[in-house]
Amino acid sequence: MGEVKHILLAKFKDGISEEKIDDLIKGYANLVNKIESMKSFLWGKDVSIENLHQGFTHVFESSFETTEGIATYISHPAHAEFANEFLAHLDKVIVIDYKPTAVHP
Known part of the structure; x- marks a missing residue:
């Protein structure tokens, strides 16, 4: 079936310390x-030179085998507990789930 990616774009609230952001990322x-x-987790900071980030500063990517796996993740008590703390520190957030598709020439 192929994997499913769960992408979260975030902008932390002004005044949140880098130490707190690091702690939140470790928790994530x-x-x-x-x-x-949840099969894998990657993250990074925006480094784009195009200035189209709309204020979003961090990207988080998780991989799952199925969309049902994402549903299991979202309803899991560990996710619910973490999400309550994490989201309280965000100014902006976008979440997108997608199945990667390779382009074949």
């Missing part, structure tokens, strides 16, 4: 150890 990354359906 640790979900992969707590939620079986």
Whole structure:
């Protein structure tokens, strides 16, 4: 069936310390150890030179085997607990789930 990607774009609230952001990212990354359906986690900061980021500063990418796996992740108590804290520190957020498709010439 192929994997499903869960992408979260975030802008942290002004005044949140880098230390707190680092702690939140570590907590997010640790979900992969707590939620079986979450297969991988990557993150990074915006480095675009196009200035089209609309204020979003961080990108988080999780991989799942199915959309049902994302549903399991979202309803998992470890995710619910983390999301309450994480979202409280965000000014803006966008979440997109998609199935990657390769282009064949």
